Structures are given as C-alpha cells and as structure tokens.
Amino acid sequence: MGIESESVSFFNLSMFFFFILILLPPQYHCSQVYNITPLQPSAQGDTLVSPSSIFELGFFSPNGSASKYVGIWHKNISPRKVVWVANREKPIAVTGSLASLRISSNGSLELVDGKHNSLWSTTDVTSEVSSSNTSSVAALLLDSGNFIVKDDAWEDGAMWQSFDYPGDTLLPNQPIRYNTKAKKGNILTSWKSESDPSTGIYTVEGGRATEVPAQVIIWINRSTPFWRSGPWDKSKFIGLPDMDDRYLSGFTVEENVEQGTQDFSYELFDTLATYGDISSQGNFKFMYAQNGRNWSFHFETLKNPCEIYGACGPFGVYNSSESPICKCLKGFVPSSDQEWRKGNWTMGCVRQTNLFCERQTDKKSFSLQGKQGYSDDGFWKMTGAKVPDYHQYITSLNTDDINGCMIQCLNNCSCLAYALVNNIGCLVWSKDLIDIVGFSQGGVDLYIRLSRKQLGSIPTSRDIIQEYIGKHDPSELLIYDFDTMLTATDNFSITNKLGQGGFGPVYKGILQDGKEIAVKRLSSSSGQGIEEFKNEMLLISNLQHKNLVRMMGCCIKEDEKLLVYEFMPNKSLDTFLFDPTRRGELDWDRRFNIIQGVARGLLYLHHDSYLKVIHRDLKVSNILLDEKMKPKISDFGLARIVEGTQCIENTQKVVGTRGYMSPEYALGGIFSEKSDDYSFRVLELEIISGKKNNNFFLYEQQLGFLAHAWNLWYEGKGLELVDEVLGDSYSSSEVLKCVHIGLLCVQDNAADRPTMKDIALMLSSEKDGTQPKRPEFTMQNSFSHPQPQNEHTNSPINEATITVIEGR
Structure with a gap:
C-alpha cells in the first residue's frame, strides 16, 4: 500500500509540473x-x-x-x-x-x-x-x-x-566598406547607451574622400573627428605603435581608387575568439577569449580622455609620458599663455618666427636653385611621431627618396611639414598641423618647417654617435665621410642594391683602395631604424668572431645614418636555400658546416664573448655566406646585451620574426639564450629540408612545417625531411642528429631546451640528447594556412622583422 501510494504521489507531482510548464508563457x-x-x-x-x-x-x-x-x-x-x-x-x-x-x-x-x-x-x-x-x-x-x-x-x-549591415561590432573577416565618392558605407555605429542599442553619436569609418593612404577615423555625428589611426602603411596604421602585432598581422585595407572604395577587415589565429566594437563613449576596443570561456581586454584606442583628436590644438604635441601632456612644437609658443596654464590646450600654438615664404610679398613657389629658400628655411626633425591629420600623398617620388621629399616641401610655400614613411612614401602637410602625438617607442620622423635661425647649430657626426652610445667610447669607431660613401656606392645606385631589410636598403660599395663593403642605409622614417643604429654602435667594439659579420664603421650626416660592414660575396643563405635553381649548390657537407658555424657563433654570443648577447632575430636571411660559403651571423640591431650573469629578461617591446620566436617570448616578452635556441631549431630544420617554415602547409593533414617535422620524427621517418635535391648524398646519422637537436630546441618549456654548449657538443661528437617531448604550442600554432609568398623574392621582405608592443 505504501509503494502504491508513493507511485500515485510521484505521478501527481509529475503531472503538476507538466501542467505548470504548459501554463508558463x-x-x-x-x-x-x-x-x-x-x-x-x-x-x-x-x-x-x-x-x-x-x-x-x-x-x-x-x-x-x-x-x-x-x-x-x-x-x-x-x-x-x-x-x-x-x-x-x-x-x-x-x-x-x-x-x-x-x-x-x-x-x-x-x-x-x-x-x-x-x-x-x-x-x-x-x-x-x-x-x-x-x-x-x-x-x-x-x-x-x-x-x-x-x-x-x-x-x-x-x-x-x-x-x-554591421552595428557597433566588427568580427573577424567581416569587411567594413566605405565609398569615398558616395560618402557612405557599412560603417560601425555605437549604441546610444549600454541599455539602448539604437544608433549613437559615434561612428567608425574610413578617412575623408580621396584620402590616400587610408586611415580609420572615429567621428562624432559623422562630422567632427574624435580619434584617428594615422595612415595605413600596408601592414599597420602608423599612429598605433603599441598595438599587438599578433593582431596587426591580420589587418587588411584594400583601396580601389577608381571606384572610390576602401575595404577594411581583420583576421586572427583560429584559436582565438575576438571582436572589436565602438562603445557608447566613443572608445574603439578589441577583446579576445583565449580559452573560449571569458572575454579579456586586448586593446583600446583611448587609454585616457586626453587622447581625443586634437587635444593639444594646432602645432601642439600630445605625449602621455610627459608633464604637462601637451607641448608646443619647436619654434612655436602657446597661442594663449593664460589658457595654456589652465590646462586648456585646444587653442594650440603659434609660430615664433615667420618663415621665409611668409615674409615675402609674392608667395608663389620658388626654386632652390637660387638658394634663397634653402638658406632661410629648414626643417627640424621630430622622432617617434604620430603624423598630423590632413596629409597629402606625393606619388611621383621613390619610396626612399628623402631628399626629393624635402625639396618638394621646401619648394612649396604652403608646405609646413613632410615625412617619408616606410611602405608609403612621401607625405606632406599644408594645413595647420593638428593631432600630433609623441611616442616613446615607434612612430615616424616628422620634419617641421622652421626659419633657419630657429634650427641652431648642427652637431658633428661624433657628437651624434656619443649621444647614441652614451658612456661608451666611440674613439675605436671608423667614421666614414658621406661623400666617400656616395662615391663607393655610385650614389646608392639601384644596380648596387643588395637587398631590402626591415630598417632600410643595403648597397654594395667599393672604397678607393679597392676593398668591397656593404652599406646599410637606415631609413630616416623608421624609429626602429634609429634604435638599430644605436644598438649596432654599442656592439661593434665588443664582438669579434669568425662566424659573426664584422662591422667596419659608420657614417652620419644630418638625416643620413649608414652602417658599413665587410662584404659577403655570396649574400645571404636564403638566396641559395630557397632558390630552386641554386639550392643544389648546397650539398649536405655545406649545409652541415653552416649549421655548425651558426651554432659556434651563437655559442660565442651566449657564453664566450665579453658581453652576453641575445640576438633575438636569428633567421635564414640573417645568415651571410663568405667566398668559401662559411656562415656569418648578421643584423644585431635587435640584439640585447644581458648584463653579468643575468640570463632571463622581460621586455615590453617584443621584436623578431614570426615563426622564429619562442612561445615565452612571443606571448610573454620573456627572452633568454633559450629564445635564440628556439630560433636556431627553425633555421636548422629549414636548412635540412630546403623549405620555409612560414611557407609550408600540408593540406591533407592540416599541418604546418614544424608539426609535420615532429610527426615524421615521432613515426621514425625523420629522413623524409631531407631536401629532395640532395638525393641520397647525405649522412643519415648527421641528418637525424640535426633533426633531433632541432626538435629539442622547439620544446614549449625553455628549461627543456639544450643550451648552445650542449648543441655544439652534440654536433661535434657522438653525444645524444634527451628524447624531445611533443611541443603543444608548436603543434597548435602551425595549423593556420601560410601567407602566399613568392620563393624567388628576397627573404628579408618575406620574413619581415616585426615589433609587438606590450609584452607581458
């Protein structure tokens, strides 16, 4: 009876909840x-x-x-x-x-x-x-x-x-199109408030009609600029130096001048969920969910309210790291001292001394041939700048013609400033210079037109070098005359150009005594180029090894900064390794000797030199070959000197090349000698296979290069990595040893990677290392499709050095 009663009660209770569910709205x-x-x-x-x-x-x-x-x-x-x-x-x-x-x-x-x-x-x-x-x-x-x-x-x-028909949010691969001719497009529009998704006052869209190159502008009521990104340089917006490069790498801006359209979109690694949105307060931010569960903050346009458009007024400069945050450009003073002292900077600044053009009754353009304008007007260089708004693009000049850009500006009385920007070219300004920002890192060089009386004395080359290298003694540096460099390179003739790096072109030169040299001409529009110059100066007198390229000296004249190296007749390793017509010249003995030479060079940097040096940009294009095909490590502009016994550092400025950076460095900014070891493993496997890490994808198995290498090793098929042009003419034991070392160097945990001492010992003896573990970071991050690249193009362009700000 009890059991039957309980069954009836359970049935009644179930029916009760069933009817409640039906009656619910x-x-x-x-x-x-x-x-x-x-x-x-x-x-x-x-x-x-x-x-x-x-x-x-x-x-x-x-x-x-x-x-x-x-x-x-x-x-x-x-x-x-x-x-x-x-x-x-x-x-x-x-x-x-x-x-x-x-x-x-x-x-x-x-x-x-x-x-x-x-x-x-x-x-x-x-x-x-x-x-x-x-x-x-x-x-x-x-x-x-x-x-x-x-x-x-x-x-x-x-x-x-x-x-x-987007609202306030941009998703990966979602195009934002703006038609500059029709002045309309599918723009982002903020919500009115956090609880009201109706159209707010802020919009995110392309720049003004016919503005080339494009920039992103946040508008108020589509009429008043609130914030802007600066022009697009084909890889990033130059007014955003501290955006994470992992994000920037996915930016795309496609311009169709004839149709008047600008398409903007982005994409990220497949492992990330992300979005960008414009808030009801006008802040454009990006969020991501690494673990697929919770949103994390990634980037925002307005870190504080003072970063809005034109906060410091015409001819004023905003810099958040200085006090006060607004200052006048050199040669300018506040238009109202009283308002400026109150912190009201929007009225900006005015010129102290009129320009030559402004003092003339006839303000038509004049020629430099008469030297009048040149003697009365000049340019003051502001480094690390976000360029002003309302730029004009001069398309008739070469992208590296700094003198042509200056002359174009100086010959035009209305021109107030110019900048030569990497991947863009010559930009000039003829309106009041507004919305200039000074950056502590990144930015470009901006040349402000001033009366020559305001420019002051010009320091000598040795003065500038002393400023760059601080307390270090520059007396050992050989300083070349600029005219000597012009003669040696035939005025930097295109026929003498050896290549194009991330910081500027490199030219072959011949000195009067017949000695061949390589001259790196640092780009005047690259703030990083200046940092590289300083870094090279610090290292020149301290590093001497047969597997390191030797710097012979330097040359400085005004904006020209040249680094002079010994000439390598066989150029860089990538010109052989990735050229189908020349790859066969690298037989196995040469490849193994190159691997051993690079290892010896790194061993010297990490352990045997007076200064402990982390290279931070080791890659195939930075390995040069002398006349005997012996390797020499080059490009120390990104290297970091580690003082004393210190072996691990953290940096806010992550630099290097995608695909060569260790996980702890790329994601956390933590670098040590193990960071170079990680890069060495990529270089080693590329030398063995003749394939580019960033240009390989096994579509059938959805595997990238390093994941493919690991699988072959794990399955006992390591010899299948060997470049097919070698046929059977290689040492199986040496190949397997190199593959083994390469996979040890790719371990996720830096502590599991061998040191260069261990690597050099393993390469020169029968000593074996431990068995490598499956590298999860490498496996997960090598599934994305590679970017299309032409194997015949110079690797320094394909493998461009990147900078990631805000390393953790």
Whole structure:
C-alpha cells in the first residue's frame, strides 16, 4: 500500500509540473533551431545556433531594460556581448504581444509582433526582393557570426547577410566598406547607451574622400573627428605603435581608387575568439577569449580622455609620458599663455618666427636653385611621431627618396611639414598641423618647417654617435665621410642594391683602395631604424668572431645614418636555400658546416664573448655566406646585451620574426639564450629540408612545417625531411642528429631546451640528447594556412622583422 501510494504521489507531482510548464508563457520555453524557414519561424524563447555552436541568435533585453531585441552573441563566452542587433530602432515592448522571426511571403526575413505587425525586415535595409519561390528560402547563422538569408535556387550565395549591415561590432573577416565618392558605407555605429542599442553619436569609418593612404577615423555625428589611426602603411596604421602585432598581422585595407572604395577587415589565429566594437563613449576596443570561456581586454584606442583628436590644438604635441601632456612644437609658443596654464590646450600654438615664404610679398613657389629658400628655411626633425591629420600623398617620388621629399616641401610655400614613411612614401602637410602625438617607442620622423635661425647649430657626426652610445667610447669607431660613401656606392645606385631589410636598403660599395663593403642605409622614417643604429654602435667594439659579420664603421650626416660592414660575396643563405635553381649548390657537407658555424657563433654570443648577447632575430636571411660559403651571423640591431650573469629578461617591446620566436617570448616578452635556441631549431630544420617554415602547409593533414617535422620524427621517418635535391648524398646519422637537436630546441618549456654548449657538443661528437617531448604550442600554432609568398623574392621582405608592443 505504501509503494502504491508513493507511485500515485510521484505521478501527481509529475503531472503538476507538466501542467505548470504548459501554463508558463512561451518565453520560458527554450529550444534550439539551426535555420529559419517558411514552415519554421523562430519565436521568443527559441535560439538559432551556428553549426558548431559558436554563435547564437535570439531575443534579449540589454541590461534589464524594458525592451526586447533580436541579436547575435557568442554562445559560450561570458559576459555576453551582443555583436549584432536586427531591430535597433524598433524594440519589442516586454509587456507587448509575443514576437517571432520568420520568412515572409515575399521571401524576405521579417520580425513581427504577436499581431503580425512588421517591426524589422531585410527589405528595410536593402532594395533587393528575395525569391518568388519562398519554399527554398532559409535563414542561417554561420560559425563566422554572419547571419544570412539564402535561396537554394540561387547560385550567387546569400541574398542578404548581416555582415553588410554591421552595428557597433566588427568580427573577424567581416569587411567594413566605405565609398569615398558616395560618402557612405557599412560603417560601425555605437549604441546610444549600454541599455539602448539604437544608433549613437559615434561612428567608425574610413578617412575623408580621396584620402590616400587610408586611415580609420572615429567621428562624432559623422562630422567632427574624435580619434584617428594615422595612415595605413600596408601592414599597420602608423599612429598605433603599441598595438599587438599578433593582431596587426591580420589587418587588411584594400583601396580601389577608381571606384572610390576602401575595404577594411581583420583576421586572427583560429584559436582565438575576438571582436572589436565602438562603445557608447566613443572608445574603439578589441577583446579576445583565449580559452573560449571569458572575454579579456586586448586593446583600446583611448587609454585616457586626453587622447581625443586634437587635444593639444594646432602645432601642439600630445605625449602621455610627459608633464604637462601637451607641448608646443619647436619654434612655436602657446597661442594663449593664460589658457595654456589652465590646462586648456585646444587653442594650440603659434609660430615664433615667420618663415621665409611668409615674409615675402609674392608667395608663389620658388626654386632652390637660387638658394634663397634653402638658406632661410629648414626643417627640424621630430622622432617617434604620430603624423598630423590632413596629409597629402606625393606619388611621383621613390619610396626612399628623402631628399626629393624635402625639396618638394621646401619648394612649396604652403608646405609646413613632410615625412617619408616606410611602405608609403612621401607625405606632406599644408594645413595647420593638428593631432600630433609623441611616442616613446615607434612612430615616424616628422620634419617641421622652421626659419633657419630657429634650427641652431648642427652637431658633428661624433657628437651624434656619443649621444647614441652614451658612456661608451666611440674613439675605436671608423667614421666614414658621406661623400666617400656616395662615391663607393655610385650614389646608392639601384644596380648596387643588395637587398631590402626591415630598417632600410643595403648597397654594395667599393672604397678607393679597392676593398668591397656593404652599406646599410637606415631609413630616416623608421624609429626602429634609429634604435638599430644605436644598438649596432654599442656592439661593434665588443664582438669579434669568425662566424659573426664584422662591422667596419659608420657614417652620419644630418638625416643620413649608414652602417658599413665587410662584404659577403655570396649574400645571404636564403638566396641559395630557397632558390630552386641554386639550392643544389648546397650539398649536405655545406649545409652541415653552416649549421655548425651558426651554432659556434651563437655559442660565442651566449657564453664566450665579453658581453652576453641575445640576438633575438636569428633567421635564414640573417645568415651571410663568405667566398668559401662559411656562415656569418648578421643584423644585431635587435640584439640585447644581458648584463653579468643575468640570463632571463622581460621586455615590453617584443621584436623578431614570426615563426622564429619562442612561445615565452612571443606571448610573454620573456627572452633568454633559450629564445635564440628556439630560433636556431627553425633555421636548422629549414636548412635540412630546403623549405620555409612560414611557407609550408600540408593540406591533407592540416599541418604546418614544424608539426609535420615532429610527426615524421615521432613515426621514425625523420629522413623524409631531407631536401629532395640532395638525393641520397647525405649522412643519415648527421641528418637525424640535426633533426633531433632541432626538435629539442622547439620544446614549449625553455628549461627543456639544450643550451648552445650542449648543441655544439652534440654536433661535434657522438653525444645524444634527451628524447624531445611533443611541443603543444608548436603543434597548435602551425595549423593556420601560410601567407602566399613568392620563393624567388628576397627573404628579408618575406620574413619581415616585426615589433609587438606590450609584452607581458
């Protein structure tokens, strides 16, 4: 009787909850669907999920407001961030009738309330009519976060997609297009407030009509600039020196001058979920979720309220690391001392002494041939600058013609400043210079036009060198005359150009005594180039080894900064290794000798030299070959001297080349000799295989180069890595030893990697190392597809040195 009573009670309780569930309003029922069709609308309480459950679409109320909207968000990441809203301007009242998202009779996607009144439709934002055959129409949410309406009868893909109508958020691979001729595009627009997704006052869009190169500007009411990125240099926006390079590497800006369109998008590593959005306060920020669970802050445009556009007024410079944060350019004074002392800098600065042009009654352009303008006007160089707004681009000059850029500006009375920017060329300014920012790292050189009386005396070459190297003695440096360098290189003739590095071109030269030299001409528009120059000066008298390139001296004249090296007739290793027509010249004996020579050079840097030096940019293109094909490590501009016995450091400025950097350095800014060991392993495996790490992808197995190498080693097939041009003419034991060492050097934990002492010993003896562990970081980060590269192009360009700010 007790058991029967309990069964009846359980049945009654179950029926009670069943009827309660039925009586609950529909918004309390929750179900997932994977598409919306004419026969299957999505009602309140339903969610539409993407195929891999990455994104979710449904009804929501922002911050507990009294209105409901249809939006998209990442399904499993907290806190919830709505990345797109359908009915921004027409909310659904919470107390009103139930709403649903459906395919209408004309094939469009439509949001209707309980009385079938239309609140939003795809036909509201596009003039295209869908399909007459609505049975084949469906709405889908893709794993990219793109919400599409498609007709299976169409061959052209989506009839409508949310990516074409963004709100306040930008997702990876979502293009933002701005038409400079029509002055419209699918721009980002902020929410009015955190609880109101209707259109706010801030927009993110391209620069002004016909502005080349493009820049991103945040506008207030689409009329007043609030913040800007600076011009695009084909890899980054030059006004953002402290953006993480891992993010910047995914930036793309495509300009079509004829159509007047600028397309902006970005992509990141597959392992990251990310978004960028413009807040209701006008701050453009990026967030990421490394573990797929929680959002973390990554980057923002406005670190403090003073970074808004033109905070220091015309001819004023903003620098957050100085006090006061606003200063006048050299040759300028505050337009109002009283306001300036109050901290009101927006009125800016005025010139102290008029320019030569301003003192003339006839202000037409004059020629430099008469020397009048040259003797009365000159230029003061500001290093590390975010260039002013309203730039003009001179396309008729070569990208490295600094003198031509100066003359173009000096010959034009209206020109107030110029800059020669890497990957852009000559930019000039004729309007009041506004929104200039001074950076402690990065930025470009900006040349401000001043009366020559204000420029002061010009320091000598040795004065400048002494300034660069501080307390170190420059007396041992051989300082060459600039005219001697011009003669030696035939005025830096293009026929003498050996290559193009990240900091400037390198030329072959012949001195009067017949000695051949290599001259690196540091780019005057590269702030990093100046740092490299200083670094080379510090190292020149301290490093002497047969496997290191020897610097012979330097030359400085005004903006020209030259480094003079011994000439390497066989250029760099990549010119052989990655050239199908020359690869065969590197037989196995030469390759093994090169590996051993590089190891000896690193052993000297890490252990045997007076100063302990971490190279930080070891790669194939930085290994030069002498007339006997002996290797010499070059390019110490990014090297770091580690004082005393210190072996581990942390840096805020991560520098190196993608694919060669150790995980602790690339992700955390922590570097040591083990960072170079990691780079050595990549170089070693490239020498063995004749393949580029960054240009290899095994599509059948979705494997990158290093993951492929590990798998072959693990399966006992290490010899399959050997370059096919070698045939059978190689030492199996030496190859397997090198592969073994290479995989030991790729270990995730730096402590598990051998030192250069260990490596040199293993290469020169029968000593074996420990068995390598499976490198998880390498395996996870080598699945992404490589960027298309031409194997015949110079490796210094393909393997460009990068800088990542804010290492942790």
